[in-house]
Amino acid sequence: MSRYLVTGGAGFVGSHAVLALLDRGHEVVVFDNLTQGHRAAVPAAATLVEADLADAARVAEVFATWRFDAVLHFAALSIVGASMRDPLHYIAENVAHSLNLANAAVRAGCLRFVLSSTAALFGDPDRVPIDEACRIAPSNPYGDSKRMVEEGLEWAARIHGLRYAALRYFNAAGSDPQGRAGEDHDPETHLVPLAIDAALGRRPALTVFGEDYATPDGTCLRDYVHVTDLAEAHLAALARLETHGSCRYNVGSGTGASVKDVIAAVERVGGRPVPHSIGPRRAGDPPVLVAASDRLRAETGWAPRYGALDDIVRTAWTWREAHPKGYADRG
Ligand SMILES: NC(=O)c1ccc[n+]([C@@H]2O[C@H](COP(=O)([O-])OP(=O)(O)OC[C@H]3O[C@@H](n4cnc5c(N)ncnc54)[C@H](O)[C@@H]3O)[C@@H](O)[C@H]2O)c1
The missing domain is CATH 3.90.25.10 (UDP-galactose 4-epimerase, domain 1)
Incomplete structure (x- = not known):
């Protein structure tokens, strides 16, 4: 059994990943401020820390309380249109929170990290289907914030030995086939x-x-990818990080x-x-x-x-x- 910290685990994709981890017998601590997520989306078997990633002391406290095998980082602002209206806020929040979290993980000796990245990295792609060698050229601040986080993680990998997986999701959709979780965004844009x-x-x-x-x-x-398949991609990436270095994967059907x-x-x-x-x-x-x-x-x-x-x-x-x-x- 391993123990995982899941930020944004009360949200859509994160809650499905929590289920996948619990189904494998792992221990899960969810860190979520519930601004977009839902208390009821966190299964009783997981521990919920209701807090904001901006609260560095609380993040440090979590790493001092538990020893984690890896961090799965879903929490983010992720509405493209809103990022076009308020670019600096989007970039500041997504980049600062993610890199502060990674920093806290590294300091605590937790050297495996899975990032929810996005197809928005590719903007208007130079070719399709989009593989990992396609040009990175985000056309909105949301996509660019994820690019910046990937670059920050890459430096942490080179300098601190962090092993990270950046999973560039395409369109997550669907619900847990057992009916335990679903999609409930406000506003809904999908x-x-x-x-x-x-x-x-x-x-x-x-x-x-x-x-x-x-x-x-x-x-x-x-490209619509079932959220349960996406959750499984996180487990696959975690297994890969056991034996290999960092990786970046495009995830779609x-x-x-x-x-x-x-x-x-x-x-x-x-x-x-x-x-x-x-x-x-x-x-x-x-x-x-x-x-x-x-x-x-x-x-x-x-x-x-x-x-x-x-x-x-x-x-x-x-x-x-x-x-x-x-x-x-x-x-
Ligand atoms: N849904 C998609 O199709 C899709 C596609 C590409 C990438 N992504 C990425 O996947 C991740 C999850 O997406 P989602 O659709 O599940 O989003 P979501 O909004 O349902 O979940 C995000 C969760 O993070 C929490 N959160 C946000 N800011 C926080 C903060 N500062 N501190 C603590 N918790 C915070 C929210 O309360 C929410 O529970 C995001 O990083 C998003 O950018 C999603």
Whole structure:
């Protein structure tokens, strides 16, 4: 059994990673300020430290209280549009918190670190599918903040011997297949839950941002990776770090689904129409973002189990239908 510190473990992806760790019999301490996450998303078997990463003394106290085998760092500000409105805040928070956390880990002798990084590193990519050798050129402050964190970790690796894994997620979606966790953001900005809520009549019609892209149906193509598969990628990366140095992996299913494909999948799975209208393009949306995850697969043996779009939508639908108010339904 190992013990892990999971920042942001009350959030969407983090809570699924916590489940994956607990399912393997590991001990988990969640560090989360609950600004975006939910107390009810933290299983009773995990310890919740409700605190902010800006509180360096509290972070140090956590490392003094427990000895961790690794840190999994999910906590971040992650809404692209908000980062365009308030770039300095986004960069300051994401970079300072992440590097202070890594510093505390190094000082405590905890030398394994997994970072939630992002496909936003690649901006409008120079080629697709996007592998790790593609040009890093973020087109928004959110993506750039993650680039800066990756660079900081690289220096810690060279100088302090930190072993880190930077996992560049594409679009996380779906819910725990056992129904123990789901997606509950406020505001919600992700397509799958928005389309489901539109179908369930819980929000107004969905707006599709542009249907004149150079894609088969004119809408943007994205790579949806099931959140449980993403959680498993963290375990795979942790295992890799046992025996190898730092790594950077693009994590996706490797197939693109258009906005219209997602709408069709929600209608198929839910048996209800998704009310929607076509709006203008949204600034800064690249037409196609699809991951090449060959390196992750080859080096760790990771493979998505829930790669089919209908699996992603079905698990998300089941959770959202059962939890009309998200985690608020669970107290
Ligand atoms: N969801 C996606 O599709 C996606 C894609 C690419 C990258 N990512 C990255 O994955 C990570 C998790 O994403 P998510 O969708 O689960 O986000 P989320 O907002 O659901 O979870 C983030 C969690 O971090 C906590 N948090 C934020 N700031 C904190 C602070 N200062 N101190 C303590 N806790 C804090 C929040 O309360 C929340 O529980 C983020 O780093 C994000 O950038 C997500």
